Amino acid sequence: MNKFTENKQKKRSLAGNVGIFFVLAAFILVAVSFATPSWLVSDYRITGAKLNRLGLWTHCFRSLPDPNDLHHRRFFVGCRWIYDPFTTGYDEIRGFLVPSFMVATQFFFTICFITTLIGAIITLVYFLCCGPDMKQYLMLIRINSWLLLAGGICGAIAVIVFASCANRKRWMPGHDNNFFGWSFALACIGVAITLVASTLFFVDGHIQKKKKQRFKESQMQFELER
Template identity: 55%
Template sequence: MKKRSLSGNFGIGIFVLGFVCVCVAFGTPAWISSDWRITSAQLDQFGLWRHCFRSLPNPIESDAPTRFFVGCRWVYDPFTRGYNQIRGYLLPPFMVATQVFFTFCFISCLVAFGLILLFGLCCDPDQKRYVQLISIIGFLLLFGGASGVLAIIIFGCLGNTDGWMPGHDTNYLGWSFVLGAIGSVVVLIASLLFLVEANIQRKKRDYLKASQTRFQLESRT
């Protein structure tokens, strides 16, 4: 039996592209970016896990702020004074949901990456669990891609609305968000290709078994 069909080869290549996009989006802070031409902007960049402010007044002290947040920090920074007080402002419920769903996407892709290495380098169609391995990869990527798309939809609808980050009129969804969207869709496409590959390999195996059975019957007669 041929080791992989065309859908399996394309699935591997497309997955690599989606995996790179998801990893970059997961670790970079440009999900929301401020227009660089606006020198008075309070926000610079904001990502899933890291944010950069130029001069953000303490949102708790709305009347006469005495503290301003400047620079780039981890969103769960336990060391900078005052960040624990504004964590609810930095992470509203929709942002937490985005983090959770895109983390599901990232972890699914990470596990699938190891399984795809096993599929591409170590496994042969003659092995007993070959079809099950491809099916697991396909469903794992389907779950990861769907989680990523859900995270993108949530953040795209609520991430740049009035009432959260300052200067929403001059902010825009950044390149990290775009890579996350591309990666999630590409991972979904890769999942479909792997599911097609599993179906092809299953049919090949069934055909081979039927051919062997027919040959044995004919040889006996």
């Protein structure tokens, strides 16, 4: 066995090195979109708009009439957390604020956020603490690949569900003047990058597996020559 083969075995592949940056970028984009309230926004030029913007966990209204109050004596103004326990009547309209499609969006995008967070941690371990010559290196890559794939698929389901249902009639008022905001755009980009990162780690795993096989073959050949 020569030193060239040994040094090659200890090097990460290009797919693995590029995958590191994709995972970190995906996590940042997914985390920002997860926490910010601009998934659906109202046209700021419309002075009488009732909606300002909304996210997965926060809603901001200019003047939303209580849908349960037929006489329109109660209005909701400003930004509030979905589960705000302090605003009178806010818990009563939670079914209106969080219909079934929003629950599905929250659920799947939360899984996407958690998996990209774990994926980012695994990627840092992969980059800082592990090398191709370690025993569990290939297993770490495989776990990260499948984890990111699961997160990307869940994120894709979330953004597709939200895009299909969020701006429909009979939900948020002024749907003709509402559009998808920058938080939603970041979510879409983050999901796409997560899937790319997963693909890169699958490629890296395949490359590392072949390297290990070649390394074993070279060791066997070296022993036979001796």
